[in-house]
Amino acid sequence: MTQSEEQKERSYSSTRRDFLRALLGVGGAAAALASMDRLMANPEAILEAINRATGDQATAVADFPFALDPTDPPDVLLRMQIELHRALQKRPEERRWVMVIDLRKCVGCHACTIACVAENRLPPGVVYRPVLEQEVGTFPNVTRTFLPKPCMQCDNPPCVPVCPVTATYTNEEGVVVVDYDQCIGCRACMTACPYASRTFDFGIQYVDNTPMGNGTLLGQSGVAPMELLPVFEYGRSRERVPHHSPIGNVRKCHFCLHRIKEGMLPACTLTCIGRATLFGDANDPESLVAEMIASPNVMRLKEELGTEPRVYYLV
Amino acid sequence: MTKKILYALGGVALVFGTWGFFDRFVAGHANANYGSYVVWGLWVAMYLFFAGVAAGSFMMSTLDYLFEVPLFKGTGRAMLWAALITLPAALTSIGLDLGHMERIYKVYMRPNFFSVMAQMVWGYTIFGGIILASLVVAIRFPERKKWLKPLMAFGLLFSVFLSGGVGALLGVNASRAYWHVGLLPAQFPVFSLASGAAMMLLIMGWFAPPDTRRSQQIRVLGLLTVSLAVVKLYFLWTDFSQSLYGQIPHNVDAVNQVLFGRYWWAFWIIQIALGTVLPIILLLHPKFARHSVVAGWMGLLVLFGFTAARANIVFPALTVPELEELRWAFSGPHLTFDYFPSLMEWAVTIGITGGATIAFLLGLDRLPIFSSQPREVTQ
Numbered sequence: 241m242t243q244s245e246e247q248k249e250r251s252y253s254s255t256r257r258d259f260l261r262a263l264l265g266v267g268g269a270a271a272a273l274a275s276m277d278r279l280m281a282n283p284e285a286i287l288e289a290i291n292r293a294t295g296d297q298a299t300a301v302a303d304f305p306f307a308l309d310p311t312d313p314p315d316v317l318l319r320m321q322i323e324l325h326r327a328l329q330k331r332p333e334e335r336r337w338v339m340v341i342d343l344r345k346c347v348g349c350h351a352c353t354i355a356c357v358a359e360n361r362l363p364p365g366v367v368y369r370p371v372l373e374q375e376v377g378t379f380p381n382v383t384r385t386f387l388p389k390p391c392m393q394c395d396n397p398p399c400v401p402v403c404p405v406t407a408t409y410t411n412e413e414g415v416v417v418v419d420y421d422q423c424i425g426c427r428a429c430m431t432a433c434p435y436a437s438r439t440f441d442f443g444i445q446y447v448d449n450t451p452m453g454n455g456t457l458l459g460q461s462g463v464a465p466m467e468l469l470p471v472f473e474y475g476r477s478r479e480r481v482p483h484h485s486p487i488g489n490v491r492k493c494h495f496c497l498h499r500i501k502e503g504m505l506p507a508c509t510l511t512c513i514g515r516a517t518l519f520g521d522a523n524d525p526e527s528l529v530a531e532m533i534a535s536p537n538v539m540r541l542k543e544e545l546g547t548e549p550r551v552y553y554l555v
Numbered sequence: 556m557t558k559k560i561l562y563a564l565g566g567v568a569l570v571f572g573t574w575g576f577f578d579r580f581v582a583g584h585a586n587a588n589y590g591s592y593v594v595w596g597l598w599v600a601m602y603l604f605f606a607g608v609a610a611g612s613f614m615m616s617t618l619d620y621l622f623e624v625p626l627f628k629g630t631g632r633a634m635l636w637a638a639l640i641t642l643p644a645a646l647t648s649i650g651l652d653l654g655h656m657e658r659i660y661k662v663y664m665r666p667n668f669f670s671v672m673a674q675m676v677w678g679y680t681i682f683g684g685i686i687l688a689s690l691v692v693a694i695r696f697p698e699r700k701k702w703l704k705p706l707m708a709f710g711l712l713f714s715v716f717l718s719g720g721v722g723a724l725l726g727v728n729a730s731r732a733y734w735h736v737g738l739l740p741a742q743f744p745v746f747s748l749a750s751g752a753a754m755m756l757l758i759m760g761w762f763a764p765p766d767t768r769r770s771q772q773i774r775v776l777g778l779l780t781v782s783l784a785v786v787k788l789y790f791l792w793t794d795f796s797q798s799l800y801g802q803i804p805h806n807v808d809a810v811n812q813v814l815f816g817r818y819w820w821a822f823w824i825i826q827i828a829l830g831t832v833l834p835i836i837l838l839l840h841p842k843f844a845r846h847s848v849v850a851g852w853m854g855l856l857v858l859f860g861f862t863a864a865r866a867n868i869v870f871p872a873l874t875v876p877e878l879e880e881l882r883w884a885f886s887g888p889h890l891t892f893d894y895f896p897s898l899m900e901w902a903v904t905i906g907i908t909g910g911a912t913i914a915f916l917l918g919l920d921r922l923p924i925f926s927s928q929p930r931e932v933t934q
Contacts, residue, residue, distance in 0.1 A: 353885065364887045364888050365590070365591065365887040365888040365889040365890055366591075366887075367885045367887065367890070370881070370884035370885035371884060371885075372878060372880035372881065372884045373880060373883065373884070374880050387880070389878070389884070398728070398729060398730065401667070401669045401670060402670050402671070402672065402727065402728075403667055403670055404662050404666065404667055404670040404672040404673035404676060405658075405661045405662055405665055405666065405667060405673070406665060406667045407661075422658075422661060422665070423654070423655065423658075424653050424654065424655050424656070424658045424659060424661060424662070425653050425654015425655045425656075426652075426653055426654070426672060427594045427595065427654070428670070428672050428724075430591065430594040431594050431595065431725075431728050431731065431873070432727075432728050432730070433730070433877075434729075434730030434877055435877060435878070436591075436592060436876070436877040436878065436881055438591070439591035439889075439890070440584070440590070440591050440594070440654065440889065441654075442583070442584045442585050442587070442590075442888065442889050443582075443583045443584065443585050444585055444888050444889075482583065483583060485655070487583065487654075488583060488584065488654030488655045489654055489655070490654070541878075542730075545729065545730060
């Protein structure tokens, strides 16, 4: 690092600290930081708040390294958030939600998998977004590759026509969804899916066969109620009760439609520490995902099947 | 004596099965070993098996009531009764496999007719009605035999359609190379016919009253069973040789699973040795070819072989991962590519088989299945 770069870095560090101090000094912004979801739900307001907060102490933000202009946000998450809001202004059928996963940035931390499990309260054996790992090469030229695999949300989904009761279908936004109250649990869609993107809810709980722990946070008495909290998939609160949906249903990734509806990015996208997962409206030519899927290094899984997945990989 | 033994075995099976039904209804699918990767298990295989026997039995009943083959006159009711018992057995097996079997009415209320499964549900409903109507006419209104012809003609069409549909149910899955062959829906009607012939061999060999034509009937049924066994072997050869020659990894893996995998014995011992080769040898042997008891055993063995054959069509295609790394991607119950039915699954299947056996025997004892006169007259 050259001397000027070191100075610049020190200056950035200093101003960052000042900025954070300033930010923490402003109650409203600090409270907003306490809830990532709430923050992310309205990026323009956040940026405004930051500017307002830091504006009180002009010296602290004088050299702030990032542009705070909503049209040029400092982080892809903020950019995607702004684009999400823009897309939500359009009619549903005019949007084309796609996910882009940059395999060069994925570090295999599985945070997306866990975020998805937490967001959708997935029970044991149900997974929407496993990360496939592969060891490539021979010593000494060895590496590991990671491939997060959500539902591909195919434009020609093989899972849809096989459903005997139209419980699974492509909604107006192009996302393949499951109507839990209509699904009879025949699992024909699972055999049809070339990506194994669907799992069946066998009604198992994490605390099954664990000891009771009355009066503590451990064991069935403490943890079971947590598992029984309602899920909010597809925008409907639904308690997980034996013999009732979603138990006995086929379940799958739905791009967190319930979050999108509230102006929030999918849980996996928001949680990705490497910003490897991108999400947005491909019909918006200004969107990040539209830019990404136009790159020459883009691929989709099993393209030869003609399923036209909406999940793209950058390689 | 044979009936008494079968009643006893059926009773024991039903008692064991009751525990399985109880577990299934209380714990749902939690104690099953099929999962999210091996999606369909023993119950689906047994559905294919029983549905094949039902369709095949109906096909064989047309020898009497539609084609009026003199040699098989008087055998129609027994075969219709076999179809009427095995069809519910098939539907019970697949019904218990559903995550929400109480919602089956939705297939009638909001069907997707592009789905082979929806077509099958409607088809089975009509087919069940045809079998029942045919049997009622055959038993209660023998004087109105002309009604039987159109019923049997429609029923024959449905039995072919539904057999082919079972093949299509699997075959339409383009991503499963092992299933996605055009020949699969074409093979299944032949399999059904072979199941029906074996069922008829069993019924005529063990339960039919003495008749001067019996020996000849058994000889002809034996030859039919042998011919269809040879056709089955040819189908196996074409399937496996093309798969292995083509070297499509998913296909080769599935075939290798069948031939040399963990359950090689199900293919080589049950399906080939006991279910195909031994019946061919004994049914062609001059000493046994007309022997009723041996014929019954051979029919049973062919049917037993069919259970393994159905399993060998369903499971191997599902035990090959769509993406190899899925094996290790995420751990959890029901997320494995290995499959062997759980005790609960066996119990349910054994219970269904026991229940069907007892119901079939009760019919033989209480209904004029082999009598040419209506019940009122015989009483």
